[in-house]
Amino acid sequence: MKILLVHNYYRDRGGEDVYFDSLVKLLKKNGCQVITFTKKSSDIISIDKKVEAIKSLFNLNNKINRELSGLISKERPDVAHFHNLYPSIGPAAYYVCKKYNIPIVQTIHNYRLSWPEGIFFSPSRSWIYSLIFSLSILFNLKKKVYDLVDYFIFPSRFTYNYYLKHARFKIKKYSIIFHFADIKLSVKPIKKSNYFLFAGRFSQEKGIIPLLQVFSKLPKINLLVIGDGPEKYLVDRYKKCGNIKILGWLKKEQLNFYIKRALGVVIPSLSYEVLPLSAIESLSLGTLIIVPKTAVFEEIIKDKKGVIFFRYNDFNDLQNKIIKTFKNPPTLKNISYNEFSPDKHYLSLKRIYKRLI
Numbered sequence: 001m002k003i004l005l006v007h008n009y010y011r012d013r014g015g016e017d018v019y020f021d022s023l024v025k026l027l028k029k030n031g032c033q034v035i036t037f038t039k040k041s042s043d044i045i046s047i048d049k050k051v052e053a054i055k056s057l058f059n060l061n062n063k064i065n066r067e068l069s070g071l072i073s074k075e076r077p078d079v080a081h082f083h084n085l086y087p088s089i090g091p092a093a094y095y096v097c098k099k100y101n102i103p104i105v106q107t108i109h110n111y112r113l114s115w116p117e118g119i120f121f122s123p124s125r126s127w128i129y130s131l132i133f134s135l136s137i138l139f140n141l142k143k144k145v146y147d148l149v150d151y152f153i154f155p156s157r158f159t160y161n162y163y164l165k166h167a168r169f170k171i172k173k174y175s176i177i178f179h180f181a182d183i184k185l186s187v188k189p190i191k192k193s194n195y196f197l198f199a200g201r202f203s204q205e206k207g208i209i210p211l212l213q214v215f216s217k218l219p220k221i222n223l224l225v226i227g228d229g230p231e232k233y234l235v236d237r238y239k240k241c242g243n244i245k246i247l248g249w250l251k252k253e254q255l256n257f258y259i260k261r262a263l264g265v266v267i268p269s270l271s272y273e274v275l276p277l278s279a280i281e282s283l284s285l286g287t288l289i290i291v292p293k294t295a296v297f298e299e300i301i302k303d304k305k306g307v308i309f310f311r312y313n314d315f316n317d318l319q320n321k322i323i324k325t326f327k328n329p330p331t332l333k334n335i336s337y338n339e340f341s342p343d344k345h346y347l348s349l350k351r352i353y354k355r356l357i
Contacts, residue, residue, distance in 0.1 A: 001353055002033040004077035004102070006068075006093060008084045011041040012229040013249065014201045015277040016109045020083050022182035030346050035075045037068055039088035056090035057136035059145070064089060068096045079353045081105040082149075086112070086133070091140050094148040103356035106146075107153040109274055113137065113146065114166040141168045151352055153177050155275035158295040162272070175352060178300060179275050180345035181284035183256055190260045190286065192329065195222035195245075196322060197262040199255060199278050202229030207268030212238045214319045219243050221326050223266075224258055226250050259285050263329050266290045266322070270313060275300065280340045283307075288330060290321055300339075 005027075007020045027034050044053050055061040068089075072080075080097045082104065097104050112133070140146065146169035154160040154176050163171065196215075202208050208231060215223040221243060225235065228249040238244045250258075259265060265282040267273075267289060273296050282289050283306050291297045293309040301307045308325060310318040 001079065001350075001357070002035065002075065002077045003027055003353065004035045004037060004072065004075070004080040004097075006037045006080060006082045006085070006089060008086055008089050009038060009040045009042070010084070011044075012201055012203075014229075016084050018252075018277055019109075019179055022180070026180070026182070026342050026346055027349075030350075035071065035077055037071055037089075037093075039064075041087065044088065053087040054132065056088050056092070057086065057132065058139055059090055059092035059095075059143070061088075061090060061092065065092055065096055068093055069099070072096065072100050072102060076100075077102060078357050079103050079105060081107070081349075081353075083107055084109060090136075091145040091148075094145060098148055103150045104148060105151045105153060105352060105356070106149045108155070108159060108163065111159075111162060111272060111274070113169075114163055144169065146170075147172075150356055151175070153352070155179050156296050156299055158272075158299055159274050175348065177345065177348045178339050179277055179280060180342045181277075181281045181340045182252075182342060183281055183284055192263055193261045195224050195262055196290075196326075197224045197226065197258055197265050198268075199226040199259065199265065200267070200276070202227055202231040202235050204231060205269065205271035207270045209234055210270075210315045211266060211268045211318075212241075212244060214315055214322065215244055216241050217319065218322065221322060224262070226255055226258065256281070256285060259287050262287050264288045264290050264308070264322075264325055266318075268292070268315070268318060269294075272296065284340050288325075290318070290325065 005020065005024060009017050024034055024036060044050055052061055052063065056064055080102045085091055085093065094104055150173065152171050152174040154174060155178060157176050160174060160176055198208060198211055200206050212235065215221065216238060219242065223244050225244065225246045235246060239246055259282050265278060265287055267276055267279055269292060272294065275296060279289050279291065279297065280300065288306045288308060290308045290310065292312040294312055297307070308321050310321045
């Protein structure tokens with residue numbers, strides 16, 4: 001099969017970008033021909049680039065459409081699998097695929113298409129960005145652009161139920177497929193070190209600053225912070241805390257090294273998560289996770305092994321759970337999360353692709 005993968009990389013690398021890169025490797029490993037059409041938000045610096053991005057939001061960027069049309073005309077893919085379209089690509093890319101009778105698969109990575117509920121979901125966005133983006137979503141909903149999608153993929157049932165309730169477009173066909181953990185498992189048991197870990201985007205909705213505030217009150221308990229993002233300047237203020245070490249962005253192999261040795265990975269999200277890669281990777285590496293008690297986390301962790309829940313948005317409760325875990329680290333044995341395996345993920349995608357061809 002020849003698969004066209006389409007994605008707009010974020011300015012600050014996050015879970016969607018990691019998943020996309022891992023998916024490219026997974027499909028190639030299984031014998032698929034993979035063509036990628038990608039753009040980077042980090043390239044949007046000049047006024048001209050910003051104008052182009054706004055045009056893409058409203059399906060007016062003919063330059064992008066010509067680029068994609070030329071690629072499809074040359075490669076003739078069997079299926080087009082879309083991920084993040086914003087801001088540089090835009091849903092006009094669906095029209096290009098339909099012109100060539102290419103089936104469209106769209107993986108839902110966030111709640112932004114559930115206008116208006118999902119647009120202002122992230123408090124880290126400026127009101128101008130939110131206004132322009134919300135208007136573009138409304139515009140595309142009125143044009144019924146998202147009805148062009150042949151097949152939707154949701155990473156959790158919670159996400160599907162949310163869209164079923166709030167989306168203003170038709171979900172004709174869909175599957176619920178968990179993300180996969182792109183990791184190499186260690187045969188030997190890993191000895192745990194004396195630190196907790198946060199790995200992810202430094203942004204308000206991820207709860208990084210309240211988490212740092214918690215650990216600043218726990219000088220005898222160490223926290224490693226891995227990642228980058230718009231709140232880096234706030235995160236850096238906690239470098240003065242002797243128990244907090246900020247490592248910045250690391251390559252995947254380095255990240256996994258620290259995850260495997262952590263007492264626990266803390267995911268203090270203030271917003272609904274679709275399915276955090278840090279959660280499934282940590283579990284697959286045999287490290288427990290400390291997460292808010294929300295529907296998504298309860299869904300993916302059915303047997304409750306390897307998880308400690310705290311009350312959503314209650315950082316006093318989180319602090320208590322961290323202290324308790326530090327004093328009495330649970331012994332994790334026989335944690336098996338095969339539903340996050342690359343092989344299972346590929347077979348699920350293969351069935352969808354074959355069905356559409």
